[in-house]
Amino acid sequence: NxxxxxxxxxxxxxxxxxxxxxxxxxMNHEYMYWYRQDPGMGLRLIHYSVGxxxxxxxxVPDGYNVSRLKKQNFLLGLESAAPSQTSVYxxxxxxxxxxxxxxxxxxxxxxxxx
Amino acid sequence: EDQVTQSPEALRLQEGESSSLNxxxxxxGLRGLFWYRQDPGKGPEFLxxxxxxxxEKEKERLKATLTKKESFLHITAPKPEDSATxxxxxxxxxxxxxxxxxxxxxxxxxx
Numbered sequence: 653n654x655x656x657x658x659x660x661x662x663x664x665x666x667x668x669x670x671x672x673x674x675x676x677x678x679m680n681h682e683y684m685y686w687y688r689q690d691p692g693m694g695l696r697l698i699h700y701s702v703g704x705x706x707x708x709x710x711x712v713p714d715g716y717n718v719s720r721l722k723k724q725n726f727l728l729g730l731e732s733a734a735p736s737q738t739s740v741y742x743x744x745x746x747x748x749x750x751x752x753x754x755x756x757x758x759x760x761x762x763x764x765x766x
Numbered sequence: 767e768d769q770v771t772q773s774p775e776a777l778r779l780q781e782g783e784s785s786s787l788n789x790x791x792x793x794x795g796l797r798g799l800f801w802y803r804q805d806p807g808k809g810p811e812f813l814x815x816x817x818x819x820x821x822e823k824e825k826e827r828l829k830a831t832l833t834k835k836e837s838f839l840h841i842t843a844p845k846p847e848d849s850a851t852x853x854x855x856x857x858x859x860x861x862x863x864x865x866x867x868x869x870x871x872x873x874x875x876x877x
C-alpha cells in the first residue's frame with residue numbers, strides 16, 4: 653500500500669516551458685487535491701476534485717490546469733511556467749465520507765522555474 | 767485576516783521539557799480541526815482530527831485538545847525525534863472538504 657505518490661520529485665523549468673505533475677493514490681479515495689507550499693505562506697489549495705471526471709478551483713488556481721480522468725490519478729499542468737510558480741507542490745487525497753475528512757499527502761515535488 | 771493562526775512560529779525545547787503549541791481559528795461552522803506533522807523535505811503526516819469543543823485525542827507524547835476558539839497540541843517529555851513542523855488546519859461548513867492551513871510551528875527538541 654503506497655498511499656499517495658508523486659512524480660517527479662524534482663524539476664527545473666525555464667520560463668515559458670510546460671510540464672505535468674502526476675499524483676496517484678491507491679486508497680480508493682474520492683477526493684484529491686493539489687497544494688503549493690511557499691516559505692511563510694503555509695499550504696494553499698490550487699485545485700481539487702470530488703470524483704473522477706470532476707475538478708474545481710481552489711485558492712490559487714491561476715496558471716494551473718488539472719485533470720482527473722481516472723479515480724486514482726490527479727494531474728497538475730503548468731502550460732507556461734513563471735518564476736512565481738517556483739514552489740513545493742503536494743498532492744493529497746481523502747475519502748470524503750462523513751466524519752472522515754482527513755487528507756493524506758504525497759511526498760511533494762520541488763519545482764524551480766528560472 | 768488569517769482564519770487559522772499558529773503560535774509560536776518556532777519553539778526550541780530541551781529533551782523532556784513539556785510545552786504546548788497553539789492554533790486559534792476564526793472560521794464559523796467548524797466541521798473539523800486537524801493536526802499534521804511535517805518533517806523537512808516530506809509531505810505532511812496526519813496526526814489528529816478534532817470535531818467538537820471539549821474533545822481530546824492522544825498519541826504517544828502528543829495530546830490535542832479543542833475549544834470553541836482554539837486548539838492546543840501538548841507535547842509531554844519530548845524527544846529529539848519529535849522535532850518537526852506542526853501544522854494546524856480546519857474545514858468549515860460548506861467548504862466541500864477544503865482544508866485551510868496555518869503557517870505552522872517549527873519545533874526543535876535538543877538532546
